[in-house]
Amino acid sequence: MHTLSQYQGKSFIPTTFAGLIGTAKHQAQTTRDNIFRLDENIKDRNSELKSSYRKCLERYKKAANRLEGANKSFTKNPKNTGFVKKFVSDAMSEAQSCNKELSRQENEPSNVAGDIGKLHDLGSIIVFLCDQISNGRISSDVN
Helix, strand or coil, X not given: CCCHHHHCCCCHHHHHHHHXXXXXXXXXXXXXXXXXXXXXXCCCCCCHHHHHHHHHHHHHHHHHXXXXXXXXXXXXXXXXXXXXXXXXXXXXXXXXXXXXXXXXXXXXXXXXXXXHHHHHHHHHHHHHHHXXXXXXXXXXXXX
């Protein structure tokens, strides 16, 4: 399992920042995989819960794609974090939409909300670091 402790004591920018984006993407993919398994276990095609899981699958696919965009943007230009921040914020929004969708379900048995929280926490850290880089408080120099 990926945690922030893996970054303790390491030079943060740029390798670890890209790794943090990768960790967020991994979290989104893991959550999507968990939702897929939950969806597969519901046999009733007309189930409201199944419908909610399907919507969440699409949202998490978009979230993972946004995080891939953030990674590519940072790799292309580590000094311009505006696009990274936008992509990560979009991914967080997709996850939050899934959370709202699932909160409507009384009998939603999974721990997807906890997974959504993990992605939100990682995204918040990335957005904060983007602000720090853009304000010159930390450097994104490759050297």
